[in-house]
Amino acid sequence: MINNRKPLLEVKDLKTYFFTEDGVVKAVDGVDFEVYQGETLGIVGESACGKSVTAFSIMKLLDYPGKTVGGEVIFKGENLLEKTEDEMRRIRGKEIAMIFQEPMTALNPVLTVGFQISEALMIHFKISKEEAMKKSVELLKKVGIPIPEQRVNEYPHQLSGGMRQRAMIAMAMSCDPSLLIADEPTTALDVTIQAQILDLMRSLLKDFNGSLIMITHDLGVIAEIADRIAVMYAGKVVEHADKKTIFHNPLHPYTFGLLTSIPRLDLELKRLDTIPGIVPDPLHFPVGCKFNPRCRFATDRCKEEEPCLVKVEEGHLVRCWNIESVIKEVKKGLLVGV
Amino acid sequence: MLSYIIRRLLLLPVILFGVTFLIFCVFSLLSPMERLATYVHDPATLKNPQSVERLINKYHLDDPFPLGYINWLKRIVRLDLGWSQTANQPVWDAICQRFPATLELVLYSIVPVVLVGIWLGIISAVHHNDMLDQTIRVTAIVGWSLPTFIFGLLVLFIFYGILGWLPPGRLSSWAQDIVYTGNNFHNYTRLITLDALLNGNIPIFLDALRHLIAPIITLSYISWAFLLRITRSSMLDTLRKDYVKTARSKGVDEHTVIHLHAKRNAMIPVMTVAGMMIIGMLGGVMITETVFTYPGLGFWAATAAQQLDYGSVISFALLFATIMVVGNLVVDISYALIDPRVRLE
Amino acid sequence: MNRTLKKLFSNAASLTGIILLVFFIIIAIFAPVIAPPFSDDPYQIPRMSWDVHPQPPGFPMSDNIREIYDYMGTEIKYDKAICGTAEGGYDIFYGLIWGTRTAFKIGIITVSLSMLIGILIGSISAYFGKWVDEILMRLTDIFLSFPFLVAAMVLTTVLGRGLDKVMIALIVFGWMGYARVIRGSILSAKEETYVMAAKALGVKDAKIIWKHLLPNTIFPVLIQGSMNIGSMVITAAALSFLGVGAPVGYADWGQMVSFARNWIIGAPGNAGQYWYTVFYPGIFIVLFVLAWNLIGDTLRDILDPRLRGEL
Secondary structure, X not given: OEOOEOOOEEEEEEEEEEEEOOEEEEEEEEEEEEEOOOOEEEXXXXXXXXXXXXXXXXXXXXXOOEEEEEEEEEEOOEEHHHOOHHHHHHHEOOOEEEEOOOHHHHOOOOOOHHHHHHHHHHHHHOOOHHHHHHHHHHHHHHOOOOOHHHHOOOOHHHOOHHHHHHHHHHHHHOOOXXXXXXXXXXXXXXXXXXXXXXXXXXHHXXXXXXXXXXXXXXXXXXXXXXXXXXXXXXXXXXXXXXXXXXHHOOOOHHHHHHHHOOOOOOOOOOOOOOOOOOOOOOOOOOOOOOOHHHOOOOOHHHHHOOOOOEEEEOOEEEOOOOHHHHHHHHHOOOOOOO | OHHHHHHHHHHHHHHHHHHHHHHHHHHHOOOHHHHHHOOOXXXXXXXXXXXXXXXXXXXXXXXOHHHHHHHHHHHHHOOOOOEEOOOXXXXXXXXXXXXXXXXXXXXXXXXHHHHHHHHHHHHHHHOOOOHHHHHHHHHHHHHHXXXXXXXXXXXXXXXXXXXXXXXXXXXXXXXXXXXXXXXXXXXXOOOHHHHHHHHOOHHHHHHHHHHHHHHHHHHHHHHHHHHHHHHHHHHHHHHOOHHHHHHHHOOOOHHHXXXXXXXXXXXXXXXXXXHHHHHHHHHHHHHHHHHOOOOOHHHHHHHHHHOOOHHHXXXXXXXXXXXXXXXXXXXXXHHHHHOHHHXXX | OHHHHHHHHHOHHHHXXXXXXXXXXXXXXXXXXXXXXXXXXXXXXXXXXXXXXXXXXXXXXXXXXXXXXXXXXXXXXXXXXXXXXXXXXXXXXXXXXXXXXXXXHHHHHHHHHHHHHXXXXXXXXXXXXXXHHHHHHHXXXXXXXXXXXXXXXXXXXXXXXXXXXXXXXXXXXXXXXXXHHHHHHHHHHHOOHHHHHHHHOOOOHHHHHHHHHXXXXXXXXXXXXXXXXXXXXXXXXXXXXXXXXXXXXXXXXXXXXXXXXXXXXXXOOEOOOOHHHHHHHHHHHHHHHHHHHHHHHHHHHHHOHHHHOOO
């Protein structure tokens, strides 16, 4: 809670495990964050850190053999994890909607674009097909697709990549959801299209004061669009704060590492700082803090004990034993102008 | 899509040529005397060296290969397929006479194969890995392992040998008297069940149906086991696709997700296989008709093979190959119509 | 590989299949011991009687046959038909035992040879592409235009009776499936960078196919092959059932069932009198094919990554 505002979505210690034949994969093992009305939360982290699984856990759309085994997902005051499938169906598409990474596979190839956009409208508002189609045309126009009357009867493969993503956005926004979850929406697109899509999303959200969870591994996108940021590593949130704090005063070594590894045009750097090592195998996580093998500030304690998420100040959570070391580094001025 | 259809149509004569050529090659494995025997009624003619020589010339049996092929092909196109020893009539007549029986059998068999196979395949996939799925799968595997002739014999044994409910053949003798002599009975289509209904003759309708049940079960069993496995696999594949997740994320109910979003996509590959399979059922006809002494094309072909009636066997192969080629074309074109990605190219 | 083996043994269905298969392998290996042949040709089933009617299980050798064997100097290795006799007095038990060898012969030989042909045609077609591909694929289409059983039947009719003719027929019309599968795999693998790298290094085409493409694409074909062993045996049995396969008296399960059609209904008032003529060879056929299918079906499930519950 910040400034006594209640968050729209509050995720507390979420745990989702995959019970595979090779062992239990703890894809999400302690994720905490808050999303406020009208704000954008950026969830950032490397591949396979559990970002997408978090999103699916919130929507309760996990595939076998995944199961959410702990935590709470409080949306508008109610815990979604306790809701029945019927109740979730009424929420999905209407209150919370989702956009996927690859629009070609996320859209059904044998159904028209118009139908796919109308579907949520017909289900949640019980309007007729004709009315829904009319609304779809409007939505297509709103997301910037030219000749929407024609496009509405076309199939996904007849649209270009960028247009498909816009159509997906139209589909997701059709019922004016309070929360939109976007899972790497721009990763599969060209950089120029990326910028357009981000602009589109920003303006649509501003229109009706909706909230967005933007999941990505791209810090540039986060910097553009996020208000608050949650940094994930190996299934856990390791730092959670507003954008300014994350970029100027990060406290977690991983966040610090991410920021210093961005190439810079304005500084003369001889080498790019990298984070040594690779992301750990989810079946064989290291003991203690999951980041310790790659952490330059790691101490003995880190190798034995897993740190918990601690509130360092209002609206700033960190999961680390050695924040002071990071503060020292930051003071050295390496994060100038980020 | 138009270019695709045109291309397929243009390939048709090429394939038909290839098919006839292949059959001719097999036919040529026989000696000239054996080939001659397929054209003559009376075996006595073959003993007379002069008539033999005359006939060899007439049928171009001594000609070099390409010429022989062309002449043979000319005859085929004129429907001069030789003489059937086993049927004691010209081959083409034998085919025409027996075709309706087989057609009736196959048409009825399509229904259980397609409906039950696909329906169970979808259920199996949706209930992936639980008891229902396992049961269905095991039944399918066993069905897949039971050769048609063993299954047929089993059915014959139980339902005729022991219970006496489903006799072999096509009609009981009293019904045969009426249908085959046309006594108060018009043979409109030569499909007996249909004709019986058109004649308003219910007892004959029921009799024909009774004789059809066992062959239908036998003919369709293996096919539906196969179709079930394909449907299940395709459906499992589809249910894992992203667009299914998208549908669920919109709040679509599970029934619609399965039957509108997933099924349509899953059925595309299944339809092509199903089409192929139905045509392939024609092959199984030989065994089924033999087991139940059902007087169709298959029984005739099997008898002919046993008695080395080469003319009939070769013509039978020619007929079925042609049906398959045309059938394939139809299936391919309908595939193009179903899948919008192909249709709108 | 070990993982696959482990899974095969832990799944109830495939385990059953493996046990059945081992059972058949043992029978095939020890055939000469279990059912000693009476003559030089072990596949010739000895007769226990001259009677056209099948005799029930436990039937002892009839005297006139015994006299004939003695007269011909044939050693009578055993003289009871444990499982009864088929039409014409052929000992069913003997047929079952040696028929196992026949089944393995048919299955393995036809599948290996047709797979070889299929791989050859399919890989050449896919690798060289363009008109080579077009011609070879049309050829495949032509062969595929015949329902398998019909084609095999025509060929065996023309070639004559005999197990070798049956196998030829099965091979000639059995290669197309493998050709298509390997063609599909190679078409996609062909575009992979490692192939382009090899080409850029100047490696010869044949070597590329043999060393690079085939090892990566051959596995599904092998799986398909092992699953086809069962269906090859069924088709051979069907041909024998129709009377165009193995000659009368040959140790082949299908051949033994072929006469059974006439006897299945039994004497009037005694249905099922001759049940053993169909039951014994029938159950052997079914179990043999079931064994291969159970293993093959599980194998397919194992190798399908989607069904492994992966993330």
